[in-house]
Amino acid sequence: MFKDSTLANKRVLITGGGTGLGKEIAKGLLSYGAEVYICGRRESVLQETVTELAKIGSGKIHYRVTDIRDPDAIETMVASIWEEGALTGLINNAAANFISPTKDLSPRGYQAIRSTVMDGAFYTVLAIGKRWIKEGIKGSIVSNLVTWVWTGSAYVVPSAMAKTAIDSMTKSLAVEWGRYGIRVNAVAPGPFPTEGAWDKLNPTGTSTGATDASTVPMGRYGEMQELANLMTFLQADGCDYITGQTIGIDGGHHLAAPSTFASLGSWSDDDWSSVRDSIKASAEKEKTQRSVG
Ligand SMILES: CCCCCCCCCCC/C=C/C(=O)SCCNC(=O)CCNC(=O)[C@H](O)C(C)(C)COP(=O)(O)OP(=O)(O)OC[C@H]1O[C@@H](n2cnc3c(N)ncnc32)[C@H](O)[C@@H]1OP(=O)(O)O
């Protein structure tokens, strides 16, 4: 989709890049020539990913062991990256989540999710953004959100709240930092199955609700390359005027709510024919009763 050199000279940090979507995005950015940093809390996982992905593209991939809930740890990480050169991009991807009835959540359960998704993304943006402003670097921030920022979602309320906060940060900082040439965007994926997400959101192993592909208008899950391509586009030069946007990538999922007629997609032509006959019969009956028109 892009030239191999599309991201040459780009240096991008992907939080939570050791697994799942972050790892797939790292593969995409590397294949288009970027130098990539990934971070997470499990060194063995990060090490394994770096070894695996070093064969792709320029092969410049590094890791930092960091808990993004700790602002001091983020500052240490970013300072150590800057010693090797300034970043040009950030992908806020790390997250925590699990399904639970909201009434059963403890304050610590809520905090585990909020502190990762909302605070972690904000601290990382701050540590990098203030350096870009000081050094006059035009960077690109992209946060990996979810379509719940538009719909909300039951049983994952802290995640929906925290992601929505970062959606608001995206719009707000796009305005505040536009004058520095810093772009602030987000993507809102629908279901892209990963071990990390499905263990927490689909623990019964039976796809239901948000994880059920048959409820997606396109009838399938997202493909990793599709998300990696969108992230590449948002990290590349060429459409720098795009800022403050949250771009959905969900096969139309969030638009096909149960409160719409989305499920009628399963009706056959024969079903439609008999339905049309029934509707027309009703209209004809009403017409016989009209006094005017
Ligand atoms: C119409 C729209 C459709 C859209 C369709 C989209 C479909 C998919 C959308 C996916 C969107 C978003 C997905 C994700 O974000 S997936 C990310 C999944 N990955 C992770 O969560 C990785 C990180 N996770 C963790 O670190 C842990 O799992 C955890 C979140 C639990 C945090 O770990 P930590 O070590 O910090 O915390 P503790 O284990 O000490 O627990 C802290 C408190 O939380 C309570 N807890 C933990 N699990 C549960 C649970 N399952 N239910 C209730 N409470 C839980 C735990 O008991 C602790 O509280 P207490 O001390 O008070 O007991």
Ligand SMILES: NC(=O)C1=CN([C@@H]2O[C@H](COP(=O)(O)OP(=O)(O)OC[C@H]3O[C@@H](n4cnc5c(N)ncnc54)[C@H](OP(=O)(O)O)[C@@H]3O)[C@@H](O)[C@H]2O)C=CC1
């Ligand atoms: N999969 C899907 O269908 C969808 C996913 N998303 C979003 O995509 C992103 C990736 O999710 P996915 O790949 O599925 O799930 P994963 O569980 O694989 O990814 C989460 C990553 O975040 C890291 N992480 C979690 N907490 C911290 C922390 N405190 N500090 C540093 N790193 C942390 C984890 O590493 P470690 O545990 O080693 O710290 C892990 O690598 C998330 O933002 C998620 O909300 C959005 C919509 C749909």
